[in-house]
Amino acid sequence: MIKPMSIEVLFTSESTATGGGREGHVKSSTGRIDQNTNHPKEMGGSGEGTNPEELFSAGYAACFLGALRAVAGKEKIQVDDASAITAQVGFGKDPDGGFAINAHLIGYLPGFEQAAAEELMEKAHQFCPYSKATRGNIDVKLSAKV
The missing domain is CATH 3.30.300.20 (K homology (KH) domain)
Known part of the structure; x- marks a missing residue:
């Protein structure tokens, strides 16, 4: 059971991750964030995209x-x-x-x-x-x- 929020919600932001999470894509419902995600070079990834x-x-x-x-x-x-x-x-x-x-x-x-x-x-x-x-x-x- 989800506990009710104890705040008066003024707005809600929403984003969805697809693919492999760290090796995938994130997009906000507004489209303002629309980025590929990749492991950083320090973790063996390409370093392209965001994390x-x-x-x-x-x-x-x-x-x-x-x-x-x-x-x-x-x-x-x-x-x-x-x-x-x-x-x-x-x-x-x-x-x-x-x-x-x-x-x-x-x-x-x-x-x-x-x-x-x-x-x-x-x-x-x-x-x-x-x-x-x-x-x-x-x-x-x-x-x-x-």
């Missing part, structure tokens, strides 16, 4: 930057338009013989003091839906560069 970790890192970076701006706005903190978030998503073997991912979120926050940038990153991490979804499931490291 799940690349797609996840793009979504996490965009979501986290939005969360950072929302938190800053609530606190009347000005965030420069040159500010950015880089999400590095690692893929590797876990101790149980399976596979897992981790993430490193790097905030580029020009004009901030280091301590203020780190505090804003931590507050955004508490607010971001991707961070909430992964909390307790994957290791996430935060860094701030000013």
Whole structure:
């Protein structure tokens, strides 16, 4: 039995994977994502196309930057338009013989003091839906560069 969602859903995104997953194709219902998927060269693949970790890192970076701006706005903190978030998503073997991912979120926050940038990153991490979804499931490291 599927547990009912505890959120008021504002919209739903939908994508479908076909083929072999990592060696296949992904397409969103809107058609905005329409990509072949391949193993990266580091895993013996061609490196052509995209992979799940690349797609996840793009979504996490965009979501986290939005969360950072929302938190800053609530606190009347000005965030420069040159500010950015880089999400590095690692893929590797876990101790149980399976596979897992981790993430490193790097905030580029020009004009901030280091301590203020780190505090804003931590507050955004508490607010971001991707961070909430992964909390307790994957290791996430935060860094701030000013």
